[in-house]
Amino acid sequence: MAPRYKHVIVVGASAGIGAELVLQLAAAGSKVAALARREEPLKRLAAAHPGQVLPIVHDVTDFDSVPAVFESVAQQLGGCDLVIYSSGVMPTVGPAEFDFAKDRQMFEVNVLGGIAWLDAVAERFQSTGSGTIVMIGSVAGDRGRRGQPGYNASKAAVAAFAEALRNRLSGKGVTVTTVKPGPVQTELVAALGFKNAMPVADAAARIIRLAPSGREVYLKFSHRVIFAVIRLMPSWIFRHIPI
Amino acid sequence: MDLSPHSYIGPFRRLAGFGQTEFGDSRVCSPTSDDEVATILQTAAAQGRQVMLRGAGRSYGDASIAGETVAIRQDRMNRVLAWDPATGTLDVEGGITLEEIWRYVLPDGFWPPVVSGTMKTSVAGGLAMNIHGKNNWSQGTLGEHVDWMDIMLAGGEVRRLIPADPLFFQIISGFGLLGIILRARLRMKRIRSGSLQVVQRSVRNWQEQFDTFEEFQDRYEYIVSWVDGFHDGRGTFQAANHHPDDEPHTLHASAQELSPYLIGFYPKSRAWRTLRHFTNPTGMRLLSAAKYRAGRLTGSEKAAQMPLVAFHFPLDFVQDWERAYLPGGLLQFQVGLGRENAREVIPGLLARSQAAQLWPYLIVMKRHRPDPTLMSYLVDGYSIAMDFHRTDLNAAQLDQLFKEMTADVLAAGGKFYMAKDARLTADEAKQSLGEGPYHQFLATKRELDPTGLLVSALGARIGLCDIPSMLSSP
Numbered sequence A: 001m002a003p004r005y006k007h008v009i010v011v012g013a014s015a016g017i018g019a020e021l022v023l024q025l026a027a028a029g030s031k032v033a034a035l036a037r038r039e040e041p042l043k044r045l046a047a048a049h050p051g052q053v054l055p056i057v058h059d060v061t062d063f064d065s066v067p068a069v070f071e072s073v074a075q076q077l078g079g080c081d082l083v084i085y086s087s088g089v090m091p092t093v094g095p096a097e098f099d100f101a102k103d104r105q106m107f108e109v110n111v112l113g114g115i116a117w118l119d120a121v122a123e124r125f126q127s128t129g130s131g132t133i134v135m136i137g138s139v140a141g142d143r144g145r146r147g148q149p150g151y152n153a154s155k156a157a158v159a160a161f162a163e164a165l166r167n168r169l170s171g172k173g174v175t176v177t178t179v180k181p182g183p184v185q186t187e188l189v190a191a192l193g194f195k196n197a198m199p200v201a202d203a204a205a206r207i208i209r210l211a212p213s214g215r216e217v218y219l220k221f222s223h224r225v226i227f228a229v230i231r232l233m234p235s236w237i238f239r240h241i242p243i
Numbered sequence B: 001m002d003l004s005p006h007s008y009i010g011p012f013r014r015l016a017g018f019g020q021t022e023f024g025d026s027r028v029c030s031p032t033s034d035d036e037v038a039t040i041l042q043t044a045a046a047q048g049r050q051v052m053l054r055g056a057g058r059s060y061g062d063a064s065i066a067g068e069t070v071a072i073r074q075d076r077m078n079r080v081l082a083w084d085p086a087t088g089t090l091d092v093e094g095g096i097t098l099e100e101i102w103r104y105v106l107p108d109g110f111w112p113p114v115v116s117g118t119m120k121t122s123v124a125g126g127l128a129m130n131i132h133g134k135n136n137w138s139q140g141t142l143g144e145h146v147d148w149m150d151i152m153l154a155g156g157e158v159r160r161l162i163p164a165d166p167l168f169f170q171i172i173s174g175f176g177l178l179g180i181i182l183r184a185r186l187r188m189k190r191i192r193s194g195s196l197q198v199v200q201r202s203v204r205n206w207q208e209q210f211d212t213f214e215e216f217q218d219r220y221e222y223i224v225s226w227v228d229g230f231h232d233g234r235g236t237f238q239a240a241n242h243h244p245d246d247e248p249h250t251l252h253a254s255a256q257e258l259s260p261y262l263i264g265f266y267p268k269s270r271a272w273r274t275l276r277h278f279t280n281p282t283g284m285r286l287l288s289a290a291k292y293r294a295g296r297l298t299g300s301e302k303a304a305q306m307p308l309v310a311f312h313f314p315l316d317f318v319q320d321w322e323r324a325y326l327p328g329g330l331l332q333f334q335v336g337l338g339r340e341n342a343r344e345v346i347p348g349l350l351a352r353s354q355a356a357q358l359w360p361y362l363i364v365m366k367r368h369r370p371d372p373t374l375m376s377y378l379v380d381g382y383s384i385a386m387d388f389h390r391t392d393l394n395a396a397q398l399d400q401l402f403k404e405m406t407a408d409v410l411a412a413g414g415k416f417y418m419a420k421d422a423r424l425t426a427d428e429a430k431q432s433l434g435e436g437p438y439h440q441f442l443a444t445k446r447e448l449d450p451t452g453l454l455v456s457a458l459g460a461r462i463g464l465c466d467i468p469s470m471l472s473s474p
């Protein structure tokens, strides 16, 4: 059977969730462009699915290049009906550390790179009246936590941006989905030693299944409930919770 | 239009085949002059893009789509350049539609020599596919009524071609892959009245279908038959001639307008929504039976008068009817078969689809003669066009049926009409078109467009052009 998405671009595909998304989409028959800075892991993805994965070296903080990169990648793929933005960084930040360089890096990769991509993609999808955008946010964006101010703020920003696009593009044939994973077993959070992090294959499969929903989604029902409560919790209570 | 080298060549648009089964996103531009067309070609080439020519988008499959290309639409190059009512010669730009033409020439007592079943077709698109009408047997194809054409090659050079030029009947039928048809001089047909005299006969089986065509073919200019997809060859045959008397009052667009209502009150613009309820086997079986019954009741050999537009373009009056086939769309299978085996093969195609429980919802049969083009799809024989509703559930089965019917047609030396096709492979196309013409086409393509700038999804699918992808096909 033909895959639901024929031509997919995954930004942030050299590791973790993005790499797994590429493998699963290619296995289902999609042609996938895999973008990130590190070439070697991208080439390994391409070797795993010959003729289906197009490895492209790209740094999302090279903001001005994004529209041209996007168009050229779509041309090389032969089309584009799904773009997933999964690039993200989360440097370790000590409990008493305030480091603008780290916060800035998170904003540049997680937020500005994401906005540069979503703007370029939204413009095209709006005028073709079709297409799906998936923005990988995080449960960490639901509240400002004591441990990760910069990361939390970056994920809150992309969630708001994606929501705004979803509202703008609703009725124009374009689907915008925000995915808010909880802990997933990837390099990003390896140092944090989460006990019940979701296996990355599981997370990717759920993201692909939820891509057409056009909503803000969590990967587990329990997260939906817990984070609904957390979002409503007054700040003076929330600050005493050790997350 | 901003055409500086760094400029943005038109916005992305989703282009669909008329059948709504094939899609591609292109940057679309609508130039207004030769210079603009040349600049677009040049800019696209400089930016490493390919170019696809788009007429009115009435081809059912993927003839005028190609993802990630620059699409040149000719909707703004649609002017009448000269008209001589003394001789009936009309000079037009390629983007003009058959509708715009008939509205222009009718008051002077003329009508296009060949029209398709829709009047939305553009002249350039019609020539690229070399369209035929219900009068194909007597009048040939549109391309046979052209005195000259101006074409622009991929490199920007403009040439005027006349029928004696070897390239003339390659560009006509060239699927928009060899050059851009900018302008043409067409010979219009003189008429005295805006009406036709139409006779109708209800036919009960295949034998009667073919016999009726042969009985009428030399006495009537237009011959066509509707076949009931749920039965074995029964249907309604129609033959028509232009009304011989002078009827100046009918030579006006106003005399051709049809009522915007069905049965007196139901707006035709909404009819497709109602039709949706019938786009299923039960509904269509019912409609077909009703149509056949109506044909039996009214079928009489007595000539009835009918406005030209109503006879030629009935489908255009059910606005957006193709939308009744959404979301899956509509696949048409139109093939030409020689007289010697049409009587056997055509009934076999319908039997095959019925056996697969994939009933065509509309079938039209016509009588044809060969034409002088390189990529000809017409033979001395018959064509049958079968419309199939595609759904998520039947898509794979339908593809399988098309494979089998294609094999039947190839075995009988039949031809495929690329304006309707969406499934033929390069090998199948080569077999049907013939090795000789196929290789000649490729040689002409290399000569006229050495960098392979002009493409279409159809062309790439049947191996007549190349759309390079960094990825090989899975």
Ligand SMILES: Cc1cc2nc3c(=O)[nH]c(=O)nc-3n(C[C@H](O)[C@H](O)[C@H](O)COP(=O)(O)OP(=O)(O)OC[C@H]3O[C@@H](n4cnc5c(N)ncnc54)[C@H](O)[C@@H]3O)c2cc1C
Pocket (backbone or CB within 6 Å): B018, B052, B053, B054, B055, B056, B057, B058, B059, B060, B063, B064, B074, B094, B115, B116, B117, B118, B120, B121, B122, B123, B124, B125, B126, B127, B128, B129, B130, B131, B132, B133, B134, B175, B176, B177, B179, B180, B181, B182, B315, B419, B420, B456
């Ligand atoms: C309801 C209906 C009934 C029809 N009935 C008939 C019929 O009776 N007989 C028949 O023959 N066909 C019929 N057709 C098919 C239709 O006439 C053809 O597909 C025709 O080619 C459509 O022309 P277009 O202007 O829409 O061009 P498109 O479909 O947009 O393009 C057709 C081809 O022309 C090329 N092209 C476009 N512009 C140029 C240019 N300037 N220079 C060179 N190439 C160009 C394109 O690349 C493409 O290959 C019917 C279609 C419909 C929807």
Ligand SMILES: NC(=O)c1ccc[n+]([C@@H]2O[C@H](COP(=O)([O-])OP(=O)(O)OC[C@H]3O[C@@H](n4cnc5c(N)ncnc54)[C@H](OP(=O)(O)O)[C@@H]3O)[C@@H](O)[C@H]2O)c1
Pocket (backbone or CB within 6 Å): A011, A012, A013, A014, A015, A016, A017, A018, A019, A035, A036, A037, A038, A039, A058, A059, A060, A061, A085, A086, A087, A088, A089, A090, A109, A110, A136, A137, A138, A139, A180, A181, A182, A183, A184, A185, A186, A187, A188, A189
């Ligand atoms: N893992 C979790 O628990 C979890 C939970 C919630 C949300 N998320 C989010 O999910 C997304 C993916 O995370 P992950 O866990 O898969 O992380 P990961 O394994 O560290 O992968 C991150 C990806 O982002 C890419 N990237 C980083 N900087 C980039 C840049 N400047 N330009 C281009 N690409 C860049 C990396 O590629 P290069 O380094 O090769 O450029 C890598 O492919 C992130 O947005 C993350 O915030 C993760």
